[in-house]
Amino acid sequence: MRVYVFLIYIFLYLPIALIVFYSFNAGRYAMDWQGFSIEWYGKAFANPFAVKALWTSVTVGLWTAVLSTLIGTLAALGLERIHGAARKTFDGLVYVAIMVPGVVIGIATLIAFVTVFELVNPALAQLLGDAAPHFAMGMTTIIGAHVLFNLAVVILIVRARLSGMDRSLIEASEDLYATPFGTFRQVTLPLLMPAIVAGFLLSFTFSFEDFIIAFFVAGPNNTLPMYVFSSIRRGITPEINAIGTVVLTVSLTLLLIAQLILRRGAADSRRRAG
Amino acid sequence: MTAAVNRSRLVSALLVTPAALFFALLLILPLVVVVIYSFGARAPAGGYEPAFTFANYANLPARGTAFLNTLTLAPLGTVLCALIAYPLAYFLAVKTSARWRTLLLVLVVVPFWTSQLLRIYAWLLILGNKGLPRFFDLIGVEDLRIVNTPAAVLIGMVYGYLPLMVLPIYVSLEKLDLRLLEASADLGANPWRSFLQVTLPLSLPGVATGSMLVFILLMGEFIIPALLGGGKVFFIGNALVDLFLQSRNWPFGAAVSVAMVLLMLVTVVIYMRFVLGRGDTRRVALV
Numbered sequence A: 001m002r003v004y005v006f007l008i009y010i011f012l013y014l015p016i017a018l019i020v021f022y023s024f025n026a027g028r029y030a031m032d033w034q035g036f037s038i039e040w041y042g043k044a045f046a047n048p049f050a051v052k053a054l055w056t057s058v059t060v061g062l063w064t065a066v067l068s069t070l071i072g073t074l075a076a077l078g079l080e081r082i083h084g085a086a087r088k089t090f091d092g093l094v095y096v097a098i099m100v101p102g103v104v105i106g107i108a109t110l111i112a113f114v115t116v117f118e119l120v121n122p123a124l125a126q127l128l129g130d131a132a133p134h135f136a137m138g139m140t141t142i143i144g145a146h147v148l149f150n151l152a153v154v155i156l157i158v159r160a161r162l163s164g165m166d167r168s169l170i171e172a173s174e175d176l177y178a179t180p181f182g183t184f185r186q187v188t189l190p191l192l193m194p195a196i197v198a199g200f201l202l203s204f205t206f207s208f209e210d211f212i213i214a215f216f217v218a219g220p221n222n223t224l225p226m227y228v229f230s231s232i233r234r235g236i237t238p239e240i241n242a243i244g245t246v247v248l249t250v251s252l253t254l255l256l257i258a259q260l261i262l263r264r265g266a267a268d269s270r271r272r273a274g
Numbered sequence B: 001m002t003a004a005v006n007r008s009r010l011v012s013a014l015l016v017t018p019a020a021l022f023f024a025l026l027l028i029l030p031l032v033v034v035v036i037y038s039f040g041a042r043a044p045a046g047g048y049e050p051a052f053t054f055a056n057y058a059n060l061p062a063r064g065t066a067f068l069n070t071l072t073l074a075p076l077g078t079v080l081c082a083l084i085a086y087p088l089a090y091f092l093a094v095k096t097s098a099r100w101r102t103l104l105l106v107l108v109v110v111p112f113w114t115s116q117l118l119r120i121y122a123w124l125l126i127l128g129n130k131g132l133p134r135f136f137d138l139i140g141v142e143d144l145r146i147v148n149t150p151a152a153v154l155i156g157m158v159y160g161y162l163p164l165m166v167l168p169i170y171v172s173l174e175k176l177d178l179r180l181l182e183a184s185a186d187l188g189a190n191p192w193r194s195f196l197q198v199t200l201p202l203s204l205p206g207v208a209t210g211s212m213l214v215f216i217l218l219m220g221e222f223i224i225p226a227l228l229g230g231g232k233v234f235f236i237g238n239a240l241v242d243l244f245l246q247s248r249n250w251p252f253g254a255a256v257s258v259a260m261v262l263l264m265l266v267t268v269v270i271y272m273r274f275v276l277g278r279g280d281t282r283r284v285a286l287v
Helices: A002-022 A039-046 A048-080 A085-099 A102-131 A139-163 A167-175 A180-209 A212-217 A224-234 A238-273 B002-037 B060-095 B098-113 B116-127 B132-138 B150-174 B178-186 B191-219 B223-228 B236-246 B250-286
Strands: none
Touching: A002 A238, A002 B060, A002 B098, A002 B116, A002 B150, A039 A048, A039 A238, A048 A085, A048 A139, A048 A180, A048 A224, A048 B002, A085 A139, A085 B002, A102 A139, A102 A212, A102 B002, A102 B236, A102 B250, A139 A180, A139 A212, A139 B002, A167 A180, A180 A238, A212 A224, A212 B236, A224 A238, A224 B116, A238 B098, A238 B116, B002 B250, B060 B098, B060 B150, B060 B191, B060 B236, B060 B250, B098 B150, B116 B132, B116 B150, B116 B223, B150 B191, B150 B223, B178 B191, B191 B250, B223 B236, B236 B250
């Protein structure tokens, strides 16, 4: 049994380790070890297409994280106060947004954007003439699609924290004549902070790594995963491994921090409750 | 008092509104539009032209191979996932001390949260000509081709979704009341029999949950067949990418996605029948 479990962990981590290992390969072919070198990192960072894609991904990731955290936290707070059919519908939508495969989210958001743009653009052009903005697929549409599913992730995390929260603290604050907003700012918000920060980090990571949704709604833009995908199609090079290692390092670091914050937060509230 | 209640309601509504707008505009509206599109016609330059026709649905067999591949490999991948995940989940829930459990569990989940594209790409390295086949060449098995076969896609599927299967099974096993096993042993059952008659049935809801999650995501899979199937083993997801982005036949693409979402809904309904039904009888039986 132990051997089996050990082998499973090898199975889970060997492929990831291979990418990292071969990113330091001096040779031109991804799987032919020719000695240690960091030259491919230099090449990747000197490649204007890769760097541009990286910036697109970072920008999209940051906007997605900010918007999903803000909108998701507000929604989680609101959902606590709502009951009945509206609440059930909302809960259902949250799960749909998380459960539905990326391909479906990609198609749905693509169609939504195209439909809205086709309606809005001619109307704007008629109203404003040459000065009218012309909406098209691009960074904004990627951010919109990413917020849609990360919003749901944030709602789940923040709500889990809200339901584990000690109600007596809020009651105490009310007994001490704090205004509802004062209670929120001085009691609820600090207690929710770990969940909010974790939600932020997870949203950034999920957006930074997403390929399939961006593939549908990116328009002429390229995110880093899209760049990697098209590079793989052209042939495997150690440059892909180098970029992959950078992506893996970023996401593993953020995931780890998010985990630690969530755990510390949970331990904290247990201590306070006890 | 009523003023306060009204204000409280207003605050709740305001808090939820931005999220509701996102869901309405980017999730519900598009799903309705997809259904409308599926009855439309393809515009000459690609995209959509209003019409009311069932031609797109009648045309579904044109993408029959994609449906066939998906509906054979996705269930197979789900079963393999469950078979491989169960012993691991059992080990973590029953045989591991509390000290190690969290760490080992996090280690299972972490790969699932890292880029799927990169994880599948890694298997392209392993299964490609310079990887495992070269190794097999050395021990005398020549000209082994794994990439671009259903086997490669299956390996990718198991690798990609194993963590998602382990978690629900782990959760159901962790809740297991160990006194039930003691009772079973006291009544003379050997460990194997206790497992088959107590542990396994009680953990089936976890297996069902994991299977549903994995199966639904596998049905919409694109990256795994695209990279490891190399155009030979393709799924509905690959057909959809082609229809929406390359050949730009949106009405037909819409019909294909409606069919896919219906298949997913059927899965969810079967799951709810199965798990809810079982859960109820069990509760009665235990009391």
